[in-house]
Amino acid sequence: MKKIVYIVLDGLGDLPLKQLKDKTPLEAALTPNMDRLAQKGKTGIAYPAGKGIAPESDIAVISLLGYDAHKYYTGRGPLESFAEGVAVNDGDVAFRVNFATVGEDGKTIKDRRVGRNLATEEAALLAKEINSKVTLSSATFEFKSTIGHRGILVIRGMHQKLSGWITNTDPAYDREGVFGVAKEEFENIVVLSAPMPGYENSLEAQEASRLLNEFTEKSMKVLNEAAVNKKRISEGKMPGNLILARDAGDHLPKFPPISSVFNLKFGSFVQMPVEKGIALLTGIDIIDVPQSTGHLDVDYPIWAKIALDSISKYDGIYVHIKGPDEPAHDGDFQKKKESIEAIDKYFFPSLLGKLDLSDTIIAVTADHSTACAVKAHTADPVPLLVCGGSIKPDGSMSFSEKASRLGSIGELLGRQILPYLVKLAKE
Numbered sequence: 001m002k003k004i005v006y007i008v009l010d011g012l013g014d015l016p017l018k019q020l021k022d023k024t025p026l027e028a029a030l031t032p033n034m035d036r037l038a039q040k041g042k043t044g045i046a047y048p049a050g051k052g053i054a055p056e057s058d059i060a061v062i063s064l065l066g067y068d069a070h071k072y073y074t075g076r077g078p079l080e081s082f083a084e085g086v087a088v089n090d091g092d093v094a095f096r097v098n099f100a101t102v103g104e105d106g107k108t109i110k111d112r113r114v115g116r117n118l119a120t121e122e123a124a125l126l127a128k129e130i131n132s133k134v135t136l137s138s139a140t141f142e143f144k145s146t147i148g149h150r151g152i153l154v155i156r157g158m159h160q161k162l163s164g165w166i167t168n169t170d171p172a173y174d175r176e177g178v179f180g181v182a183k184e185e186f187e188n189i190v191v192l193s194a195p196m197p198g199y200e201n202s203l204e205a206q207e208a209s210r211l212l213n214e215f216t217e218k219s220m221k222v223l224n225e226a227a228v229n230k231k232r233i234s235e236g237k238m239p240g241n242l243i244l245a246r247d248a249g250d251h252l253p254k255f256p257p258i259s260s261v262f263n264l265k266f267g268s269f270v271q272m273p274v275e276k277g278i279a280l281l282t283g284i285d286i287i288d289v290p291q292s293t294g295h296l297d298v299d300y301p302i303w304a305k306i307a308l309d310s311i312s313k314y315d316g317i318y319v320h321i322k323g324p325d326e327p328a329h330d331g332d333f334q335k336k337k338e339s340i341e342a343i344d345k346y347f348f349p350s351l352l353g354k355l356d357l358s359d360t361i362i363a364v365t366a367d368h369s370t371a372c373a374v375k376a377h378t379a380d381p382v383p384l385l386v387c388g389g390s391i392k393p394d395g396s397m398s399f400s401e402k403a404s405r406l407g408s409i410g411e412l413l414g415r416q417i418l419p420y421l422v423k424l425a426k427e
Contacts, residue, residue: 002389002425003360004264005307005351006418008064009343010057011325013401015384017333023372023373025324026383027400033348034364034385034399040357041387043396044409046417047379048368049179054379056173056180056247058274060367061320063414065282066262067255073178075164075249076274080253081152084279086142090251091161091206092154092269096274098170099123099149099240102190108219109188114240116330118149125228126240127151133222143219143243146273147204151175153245155211162211163204164250165196166219169216172376173246180247182377190216190242204250212245219243257283262422264315268291269303271322284318296323296342304350311360318422320367321347328370336372357388361425362397364416382418384409 014024021028029195049055049063058076059069077094081087088094100120101110130143138158145151155162167175171186175196193212195205220242223229229239258266267285270276271292279286292299304320310317323343327335355362367380383404385396394408397404412420 001315003311004421004425005311005319005355005360005362006316006421007319007321007362007364008061009324009340009364009366010320010322011328011368011370011377012340012366013380014328014336015369015371015373015380017332017372019335025333027339028403029337029340029344031340031344031399033344033352035397037387038385038396038399038403040393040408041225041385041391041396042394043383043385043399043404043407045381045404046365046384046412046414047381048366048414050413052379053179053183054377055368056182056377057272057367059179060280060414061275061278064365064367064417065258065278065318066415066418067282068415069179070283072253072255074251074253075178076180076247076304077152077164078252079277080146081154081279082275083273083280083372084144084146084152084209086144086152086154088154088252089156093162093164093166093248093250095153095212095245096247097151097153098244099126099145099151100242100244101238101240102220102242107190109171109190109242111238112170112188112244113149115238116149116326117237118240120145120148122228122232123149123151123240126223126226129222129226130219134215134218136211136214136218138207141215143257145417146372149240150271151243152274153215153243153356155208155215156229157207157211160207161204162208162250163199164208164248165199165202165205165228166193166209166212166248167191167194167196168244168246169212170244184376184378190244207236208248212417215243216243253281255282259283262418264422266316266318267310267314268320269307275320279318287315287317297346300343300346301350304347307351308354325370328372329375331372331375333372360388361386361391361421362388363421365417378403381411384412386421386424391425
């Protein structure tokens with residue numbers, strides 16, 4: 001059986017932009033290595049979580065690994081908390097959170113990500129302040145910062161179980177059932193959490209939303225007095241004086257191990273807590289990579305070398321590269337284009353130079369489209385290329401949204417991709 005190398009470029013998909021002569025950042029980027037892979041194989045498009053769904057990364061990754069997110073997903077909060085070693089017992093409520101910047105009125109959000117320059121070390125100090133100085137009326141909690149402005153929160157009721165069926169305080173994200181979805185338009189105002197429709201009479205949901213609102217208010221007061229934030233203000237930076245919460249869940253998902261689904265052993269490279277949580281819960285090994293140096297010309301060749309060294313230990317490896325997503329959320333199409341070019345220039349040559357394509361199936365796709373024009377995830381499909389093994393070229397000349405629509409693979413749902421790759425690997 002051939003090896004599988006499954007590469008997911010976070011937020012790769014996009015829409016044409018006038019500033020790029022009606023091309024997407026991927027179409028405008030110089031990507032000779034990915035284009036060469038497309039020329040050697042087949043292309044198509046994929047709807048990561050389903051048509052009409054603008055997915056967050058969690059449900060997209062669950063789907064790309066072959067699972068039905070509708071069946072297994074229980075919220076992003078439990079996934080990230082588990083990845084960070086924070087226990088989520090049934091009846092605890094867990095959230096993915098951001099440090100944000102709120103105005104003096106305590107309601108108007110100036111920046112949902114503290115200007116994207118809150119250092120991980122600063123966030124850890126702010127988390128320590130919250131954990132030591134905030135107490136809730138009828139619950140305990142565990143708050144942990146993760147990377148930059150990101151963090152997790154788990155609230156544990158003292159007298160009753162809590163329900164995850166509550167709304168977000170983060171105005172940029174809504175909930176459609178258990179799924180978190182990004183809004184294309186929203187008012188930058190802190191939202192009070194409440195039980196979701198259909199759960200208004202649930203005492204567990206009422207208590208969970210009340211406790212989240214209490215935490216939001218009390219942590220804001222502590223953060224406004226924190227030395228870290230006073231120092232940031234003196235340096236002309238935004239303070240991280242608000243916690244925005246979203247994607248609540250009250251229990252961990254129970255995935256069948258990926259080894260039992262496909263009878264294969266997988267390893268994974270992941271950068272963010274949510275992907276790490278999914279990997280651990282599905283029984284995929286985490287392949288350790290060094291902490292980023294901040295220099296892509298250094299980091300990506302190292303990733304590629306570790307991938308090459310790891311392939312012999314696994315039937316397949318899943319590589320999730322964050323690069324293109326963040327600049328797209330900032331509307332920075334030029335930086336997104338440069339991020340895509342960096343992956344093509346520094347990751348792929350180091351990988352492909354020593355990879356036996358005749359004995360390997362390579363797939364390159366994305367977990368979702370992040371459109372620079374709206375600075376948010378959209379429901380647009382993502383490009384997909386597959387090559388290697390005995391795959392015959394279908395005439396695709398490049399890897400892009402436009403070109404992939406013409407490829408012979410046609411349209412796939414995200415959860416169909418891995419079974420397709422496994423089938424090709426067995427041919």
